[in-house]
Amino acid sequence: MHAARYELLKTDEKTKARRGRLTTPHGAIETPVFMPVGTAATVKAMKPEDVAKAGAEIILSNTYHLYLRPGADVVEKAGGLHTFMNWDGAILTDSGGFQVFSLGDLRKISEEGVSFRSHIDGSSHMMTPETCVDIQNALGADIIMAFDECTPYPADRDYVKNSLERTTRWLERCKAHHKDVERQSLFGIMQGGVYADLRIQSAKEIVEMDLPGYAIGGLSVGEPKPLMYEILDSCVDYLPPDKPRYLMGVGSPDCLFEGVERGIDMFDCVLPTRVARNGMAITSQGNLNIKNAKFEYDYTALDPECDCYTCKNYSRAYLRHLFKADEILSAMLLTTHNITFLLNIMSNIRKAIAGNRFQSYKKEFFEKYEVKQNADTCTEGSAGL
């Protein structure tokens, strides 16, 4: 019995959108779900119970970051990540592959794994499928990710093909090395860049390993959004319907809708937390830059339609003041809003699928929400360095 079990509750009548439930040792997760990112064992600028209050049932944390600091042993001796960070809900740890490959010149790939230098202190390390599983076993998340190479965009077809085949071999090694499947579920990661046939090849190879879940990696790394949607269209059906599908590193409202429509169940992204710290609020009217002078005397809520803690209690004028005065409360309040806003979208999407209203809800949402003009490429990414 795998730690995480997926139940498909309902498929939308007009699209591939799915309503499901993923049961983990730390509770059930209603899908489609957005997972807030807590890179270094904290969703930046939020107390964990406020993350739960915002509606989160699962968060993501980063193997690479925690391995380097504070070290997997520090977390393990605390009793694992849940205890260490005071989060009772489910946790997914990414494999560190994305971060290691983001290191560029600081890393070197071989069949064995990747040798790299720490971005913190320059120290030398080697990560292999086996050590990656060992670290994630020590961290103790409910869902752990296979060690993969996240190929960049653009990338040469031969490179992508060789890479995805090595990712498959690494997945075999991860699976062989991971023992306690009742405590932690290992998800495989599909690669293949923007080549539909390679995506299908990768999907077939990883699905053969009969894992409790499958991720789609290597998208949202700089390719145009229409191309990402096209690739999703070409490969999602090769993933089994009775397992959860996780589109890694995606989290802007438009991409969430497009992903759900194509049959995706799980998403994560640093976008809502990162832009919050830069004074950007994601609202039902589109993105709002709180620094803007026009908000100086604006005593209305950030988003008049939002019921989050921030929108119920603070004005744009106050939030602008906090940001300009470089106050920590600015990051706290904007992060709370952005996380709540995305989780509310997902909750509405789930209700819409249940009621066969997914497309009408999507239409209604985008009648008000203005997609940022320069956001037509996917560069939101996962938690980089």
Place this chain on the structure above:
Amino acid sequence: MHAARYELLKTDEKTKARRGRLTTPHGAIETPVFMPVGTAATVKAMKPEDVAKAGAEIILSNTYHLYLRPGADVVEKAGGLHTFMNWDGAILTDSGGFQVFSLGDLRKISEEGVSFRSHIDGSSHMMTPETCVDIQNALGADIIMAFDECTPYPADRDYVKNSLERTTRWLERCKAHHKDVERQSLFGIMQGGVYADLRIQSAKEIVEMDLPGYAIGGLSVGEPKPLMYEILDSCVDYLPPDKPRYLMGVGSPDCLFEGVERGIDMFDCVLPTRVARNGMAITSQGNLNIKNAKFEYDYTALDPECDCYTCKNYSRAYLRHLFKADEILSAMLLTTHNITFLLNIMSNIRKAIAGNRFQSYKKEFFEKYEVKQNADTCTEGSAGL
């Protein structure tokens, strides 16, 4: 009828320690009280309801800072400081005198007031007793402070004498200019440096104006602690027993006990919030530097005797990790602990006075609490720049 009314409930049998209650338009404040500092309309790194949960009934905010940013009119149009910052409890605004005089070469004093340049953008401003009251009227705090000159330590006796006499004249102008005494209570500020006779002169002059409360300013500005205690001993009795006495800018645990013992009712200090952001926790065992390597695998609470949110839910190992990873949650959790810790001390002090146990509680506290060796001068200060 003044906005703030003080009721002396009990005087300790062996010391001058007083148990009282200060009633304001925003609730009753049990004294002796410590007021957390929210310089820019936010107690840094805490949500206001968490400040209330920590036990705060009144906070302090800064006229100088709010005048410059966001501007008193922005706060006034919001409906005042309480609404602007979402704080239902009482607020005291300092006069800005301390901050303006901290500007050094950037300010120039005359009988009329002080002309100065903003530390933010260098713009020119003039603050007089009248404008200081106007700004504080616009901010709308329950208690407002007279415009004074906070003389430095050391300072020439003639300078201090001339300065305190001008501060008295400024207080007369503040009192004459402040109209709505039922909404806001104006407190006068005693000066006089470390000269006992000048302190007494200042006390007599300001008490004659029959104000709802009196502050002792110009202490905790660098003089040795024993000298501060000596000055308090020499002048506190010249303040009327039926009015609250506020020792400005004081907040280390030892100074709180010594102040209470000498008949002080109110304190404020940036110490607990500022040191929290530098990784310092104030605990029942003394100060603890969370950066210390010895906490790497320490899974005990910051302070095993503390019942605050941080101590109930997080370990030293986790807090050390957050600080080293430069996570905002570090400041949030350490600030919550430090504020709760100081407010718990004040709560215990109030109970001890009520039970005629003040001295035994003080003794018990200092049997465990180690006063920092290099902290024998008073440099905690108010909220500087």
